[in-house]
Ligand SMILES: Nc1nc2c(c(=O)[nH]1)N[C@H]1C(S)=C(S)[C@@H](COP(=O)(O)O)O[C@H]1N2
């Protein structure tokens with residue numbers, strides 16, 4: 401998502417980030433069926449019509465890839481080289497998963513609920529359908545949705561047509577797209593995307609900690625205008641309002657601060673009224689750009705659980721959960737008065 405799209409409360413669908421491990425499957429809506437089975441009393445087969453005729457809810461949810469910020473780590477972990485753009489906030493419409501699980505009747509001894517996509521590929525030498533699981537307790541949270549619409553329109557192919565999972569508060573990998581089946585399991589799910597990938601660890605000798613809920617982050621709309629090559633920004637001297645969004649999947653955002661000296665000093669920003677609990681929150685901050693020359697603008701969010709953003713993030717093998725503060729290099733002064741580096745034509 402281009403960061404100027406932080407201006408929209410709801411990210412227009414074409415500006416929302418995408419992460420697709422394998423290929424986007426082609427799905428015939430007429431033939432589609434979702435199978436709910438495994439450790440249940442009454443296995444279900446639901447057509448799209450069955451799903452659409454169930455009670456529906458619409459919820460705004462900020463989705464962020466666990467690898468957002470990966471390309472800022474050194475050495476750069478191999479995978480999608482995100483800077484800070486792997487985020488979006490959309491309104492998802494669907495039916496609560498909980499009632500579907502209740503109808504199927506989860507049997508005693510159930511441990512995990514496994515969500516399998518229609519997309520297949522090879523990762524880590526393993527031929528697999530994309531699959532992730534949630535504990536029965538997490539899957540039974542009222543906010544977890546089987547979604548078939550985004551921002552009031554049908555789910556487009558790239559976002560999981562015809563049906564995807566939405567797990568408010570969790571990093572993107574758990575929001576399984578192109579859902580083929582939901583299988584209740586009596587033992588912990590050991591699939592590649594669950595047991596091997598998406599762990600915070602510094603070597604492949606460690607098991608590491610599973611990646612789950614989104615850490616706090618604030619991002620600003622980069623002010624002024626960019627230099628094509630270096631991406632440095634130019635702003636006119638004077639007072640500016642810096643704006644952006646902040647979110648956390650762990651607790652409500654309680655504060656946002658801005659720095660114009662690379663994080664040496666901070667001033668508080670203003671949080672707008674809180675909206676839906678899993679949606680990002682707009683913030684603004686006055687910036688007095690009276691001093692000509694280069695400035696490094698930084699922004700940092702804190703949530704009610706006391707989580708905040710570090711100035712530097714420790715390295716990890718998969719490059720996940722890098723919520724180090726955003727840094728935007730800004731030059732105060734006339735853009736064409738600054739000598740362009742030789743490589744910037
Ligand atoms: N079936 C399936 N679901 C998936 C993926 C995938 O590759 N296949 N990618 C996951 C990851 S890593 C992320 S970050 C989100 C991205 O969702 P979006 O592309 O709708 O933004 O989808 C998740 N769901």
Ligand SMILES: [Mo]
Pocket residue numbers: 419464465466467572573
């Ligand atoms: Mo992701």
